[in-house]
Amino acid sequence: MYSQTNSPANQSVYTVSRLNREIRTILERGFASIVLSGEISNFVAPSSGHWYFSLKDDKSQVRAAMWRGNNRYAKFRPKDGDQVQVQARVSLYEPRGDYQVIVEHMEAAGEGQLKQQFEALKMQLAAQGLFSSAHKKPLPSTINKVGVITSSTGAAIKDILTVLQRRAPQLEVVIYPCQVQGDQAHVGIIEKLEIANARNEVDVLIVGRGGGSLEDLWCFNHEQLAHAIYQSNLPVISAVGHEIDTTISDFVADIRAATPSAAAELVSPDSNQLRDAISHKRHQLHSAWRHQLHARQQQLQILQSRLAQQHPANQLMQQQQRLDELQMRLHHAMEARLSHQQRNLSQLGMRMQRANPSHQLASAKYQLQQLSSRLVAAQKEQVYTAQSQLAQLAARLDSISPLAVLARGYSITKGAQGIIKSVQQVQPQQLLTTVVADGEIKTQVIGVQPKG
Numbered sequence: 001m002y003s004q005t006n007s008p009a010n011q012s013v014y015t016v017s018r019l020n021r022e023i024r025t026i027l028e029r030g031f032a033s034i035v036l037s038g039e040i041s042n043f044v045a046p047s048s049g050h051w052y053f054s055l056k057d058d059k060s061q062v063r064a065a066m067w068r069g070n071n072r073y074a075k076f077r078p079k080d081g082d083q084v085q086v087q088a089r090v091s092l093y094e095p096r097g098d099y100q101v102i103v104e105h106m107e108a109a110g111e112g113q114l115k116q117q118f119e120a121l122k123m124q125l126a127a128q129g130l131f132s133s134a135h136k137k138p139l140p141s142t143i144n145k146v147g148v149i150t151s152s153t154g155a156a157i158k159d160i161l162t163v164l165q166r167r168a169p170q171l172e173v174v175i176y177p178c179q180v181q182g183d184q185a186h187v188g189i190i191e192k193l194e195i196a197n198a199r200n201e202v203d204v205l206i207v208g209r210g211g212g213s214l215e216d217l218w219c220f221n222h223e224q225l226a227h228a229i230y231q232s233n234l235p236v237i238s239a240v241g242h243e244i245d246t247t248i249s250d251f252v253a254d255i256r257a258a259t260p261s262a263a264a265e266l267v268s269p270d271s272n273q274l275r276d277a278i279s280h281k282r283h284q285l286h287s288a289w290r291h292q293l294h295a296r297q298q299q300l301q302i303l304q305s306r307l308a309q310q311h312p313a314n315q316l317m318q319q320q321q322r323l324d325e326l327q328m329r330l331h332h333a334m335e336a337r338l339s340h341q342q343r344n345l346s347q348l349g350m351r352m353q354r355a356n357p358s359h360q361l362a363s364a365k366y367q368l369q370q371l372s373s374r375l376v377a378a379q380k381e382q383v384y385t386a387q388s389q390l391a392q393l394a395a396r397l398d399s400i401s402p403l404a405v406l407a408r409g410y411s412i413t414k415g416a417q418g419i420i421k422s423v424q425q426v427q428p429q430q431l432l433t434t435v436v437a438d439g440e441i442k443t444q445v446i447g448v449q450p451k452g
Helices: 016-030 109-127 155-167 185-199 223-230 248-252 260-267 272-310 312-354 358-399 402-407
Strands: 034-044 051-056 061-066 083-093 098-108 145-150 172-177 204-209 236-240 412-415 431-436 439-444
Touching (some): 034 061, 061 083, 083 109, 109 223, 145 155, 145 185, 155 172, 155 260, 185 223, 204 260
Parallel strands (some): 061 098, 145 172, 204 236
Antiparallel strands (some): 083 098, 412 431, 431 439
């Protein structure tokens, strides 16, 4: 028997706008935050400051937009052909029904891959117990001889020797020179570690180099070097880069020093026991801090995703994208109309030249003047009408813009993790940015005074 259950008359009737709106909600909830890699193409940066482009691979492509508030923090300005890795959320541009991604963070693809390799290796070695504090050896109570594995011509050895000469000139230093940068640098470092352990001529080993990029320090993130440090019978101090630099060697070494100079201070005779305790506590605090930071970041991403789905800024950005599209369409339409009118004028001129009897010349000139005047008047009227419409759209957009609020004397204070809403988010000495109508003010917190 034929059923009427699925007939159009018995189903809810959608408008196109409603369909696109509900699909956008489903996409934004289902793909609130994804990491996407691909090649930049069709990159456009209109006067609004937003970026529009496509991300593609060898089989597919997807449209993308990156709002001005996010692309201002990008470390580089992308161009067609660049390989990038982005963090984005999936959305839908409702006026056209186009599926797109809204990019919130962008970095070069190579750097992102190295970071992923670093995190993967760190988790692997942690699971194997290479970072366990139970295996870490304390510094000897008495240090008479220090071994240093680094480049003999780099800044690190100079800093170490300078500090030791100033703090403990009686210490004997043995330098095991090797390359500390390059694809095979880890092989030389491992060889020097094995030589130092075989000779057993020093009380402690410092392994490291000066600062540099992630690629420059990559030899200290090698799995074979991590196992060599772990198997060393001599206590190993990792001193790689500057204080903000972190490598796998730092986690597996017995002690991590923030810089080569700090490593030299740790092996100096004065206050060795206190420095060892501080270094150990610092490592524990650093691990705990990273764990808490990771948990807070995940919670923040969830909250930001929920806020982004409900925030009026989403509608504002959609309207801004629509305005950019209308501006570009208006520009193209005006150029096309002008080109069409110019072609007509050229055709009229050619016809006048072909029919050039002297008795018709005056009449043709008059008609040409009339046509030119009407053309100019029509163009002016169209430009005026388009400018009026654009001004109305801009005024409507400006009336709901957060910048209008700032212009009335309000301001927004932001920290490293976003907008400051509570004094509990602020610590003394923290650097803050206050956004006002005509710029930004960089401030440092002197103190925090809660209400009550």
